[in-house]
Amino acid sequence: MILPIYLYGSEKLRNENVDADLQDKEGLTKLIADMDETLKAADGCGLAAPQVGVNLNVVIVDGRDLSETYDYLHDFYRVMINPVVLEESEEVCEYSEGCLSVPGIYAEVTRPSKIKVEYYNEKFEKVVEEFDRFGCRMVQHELSHLEGNLFVDNVSPIRRKMIARKLQAISKGIVQTRYKSKR
Numbered sequence: 001m002i003l004p005i006y007l008y009g010s011e012k013l014r015n016e017n018v019d020a021d022l023q024d025k026e027g028l029t030k031l032i033a034d035m036d037e038t039l040k041a042a043d044g045c046g047l048a049a050p051q052v053g054v055n056l057n058v059v060i061v062d063g064r065d066l067s068e069t070y071d072y073l074h075d076f077y078r079v080m081i082n083p084v085v086l087e088e089s090e091e092v093c094e095y096s097e098g099c100l101s102v103p104g105i106y107a108e109v110t111r112p113s114k115i116k117v118e119y120y121n122e123k124f125e126k127v128v129e130e131f132d133r134f135g136c137r138m139v140q141h142e143l144s145h146l147e148g149n150l151f152v153d154n155v156s157p158i159r160r161k162m163i164a165r166k167l168q169a170i171s172k173g174i175v176q177t178r179y180k181s182k183r
Contacts, residue, residue, distance in 0.1 A: 002180055003035070003052040004053070004180045004182035005177070006051055006183070007177075008102045009167075009171025009183060012051075013050055013150065014148045015050065016055065017055045017056060017146050018056060019057050020056040020081050028058070028124075031049065032060065035058070038179075039060055039062060041179055043178075043179075045061070046062065046139075046141060047060050047142070048145030049146075050145050050146065051100060051101050059143065059145070060079050061076070061077070061080070061138045062076070063076035063077070064077055076138075078139070079121055079122040080119040083117050084117065084118045086117065087114075089112045091113040091114070093110070093137075094109065095109065095134070096108050097109045097137070097141055099152075100179070101150060102150060102152055102170065103170065103175055103181075104166065104175065105163050105166055105167070107163065108155070108159070110154070113136065114136055115131050115139065116128065117129055117143075171183070
């Protein structure tokens with residue numbers, strides 16, 4: 001089922017999130033399937049449960065459609081349940097980011113170049129994995145949602161001032177999306 005994606009200004013994006021109950025395999029499998037369908041319908045590369053109004057620590061990251069630009073992402077698809085960042089590199093990098101919850105806005109964001117994450121996959125198996133390059137960026141972006149943070153929270157003060165009107169418009173519902181959305 002395609003779920004509405006909550007937009008900037010919604011409390012759902014800022015609420016505290018909790019770990020998913022790994023015993024509820026049926027419920028989590030349904031949530032993951034719905035999130036995956038929603039992500040595909042929105043033509044995105046990542047989605048966190050809070051973006052669809054579910055305050056659980058669950059994300060999907062799908063870089064496969066970006067493989068023409070980043071060939072190493074040709075099979076990059078991850079479901080991450082209850083992810084925990086174990087390590088972050090001191091080295092950082094800057095990329096332009098966008099977000100389904102903040103439509104039409106893109107900005108440079110600085111994040112660690114590499115991270116190590118422990119999570120449960122869609123088969124409920126524990127995984128420890130290191131990420132780098134653009135895969136790392138996508139994972140970090142989605143994990144930020146689990147902390148109630150959006151990429152626009154991490155932009156420079158000058159850039160933040162430049163996008164303030166657009167953010168206000170989104171929070172007031174003055175925005176069009178090509179996907180099902182909600183304030």
